[in-house]
Amino acid sequence: MEIKVLFLDLDGTTLTNDQVHVSERNMKAIQEAMDKGIQVVPCTGRVLDMFPPQLLNRKGIRYCITCHGARAFDRDTGRTLYENLITPADSLKICRIIEGNGIYAEIAAQNTIFLERAVDEKLDEMPVPAHHIWYIKDEHCQLAVDSPGEYLFSHGIGIEKVNIYGIPEALQESLYGQLTNTGCIKHTREEVKPDLEFSARTLDKEQAVAAVLKELGVSLKECMIIGDSSSDLDMIKKVGFGVAMGNAPDSIKAQAKAVAPRNDEDGVAAMIEAYLL
Known part of the structure; x- marks a missing residue:
């Protein structure tokens, strides 16, 4: 054919x-x-x-x-x-779990990447993947906002996907459990690790x-x-x-x-x- x-x-x-x-x-x-x-x-x-x-x-x-x-x-x-997508309300719930921990999380929404501003201001200290450096550091194409969760919720935007890199060992199990227990996500890899990737549960x-x-x-x-x-x-x-x-x-x-x-x-x-x- x-x-x-x-x-x-x-x-x-x-x-x-x-x-x-x-x-x-x-x-x-x-x-x-x-x-x-x-x-x-x-x-x-x-x-x-x-x-x-x-x-x-x-x-x-x-x-x-x-x-x-x-x-x-x-x-x-x-x-x-x-x-x-993950709904705006659930996106807020997820971001509240991540934000404030100094964790490098790339939040994909509306065809681009959102970063927490406090994280964006310390990119040299963050575990930016080597193949993302051109986008995040060199071109600085991402949108940095004080609170991605509040921004997405207030603008009615749902998350497409989240990638988290370099989670400190002391936070890995807790963070994985809290995110999983929201009931609205599907992990790409179903295991506790320093790096996580997840999308909407119904993907x-x-x-x-x-x-x-x-x-x-x-x-x-x-x-x-x-x-x-x-x-x-x-x-x-x-x-x-x-x-x-x-x-x-x-x-x-x-x-x-x-x-x-x-x-x-x-x-x-x-x-x-x-x-x-």
């Missing part, structure tokens, strides 16, 4: 190991796929504003699925096609994919997805042609119709060249 839509994960898939750049070969193959009339749709855990400029500035990449399916977005019209990436496909009039069987992690697995199994990266766990590779070379070996380009061009 002819492939009409290509869904691309970013980290561990389309991006190089620095998690910032797209290789020249991958970028060339993506452009050639678009020139052929194939819709290329980034489908990632990232917030839209944190996409690599190579992709954000590329004409032809119209639709994006962000924050593991929390939002599907039409960049040409600025229209949200689908969203599954369902397939619904975000369905919203994009409805807009395009395309079926799942006419799609290819390339990914490397457990968040990609359901779609790898359900689309017409699911591809796992060579750096993906064996359990994911076993469910794919093809296995690409690793992300640091231009695996995305290899699959586009082999199956789409």
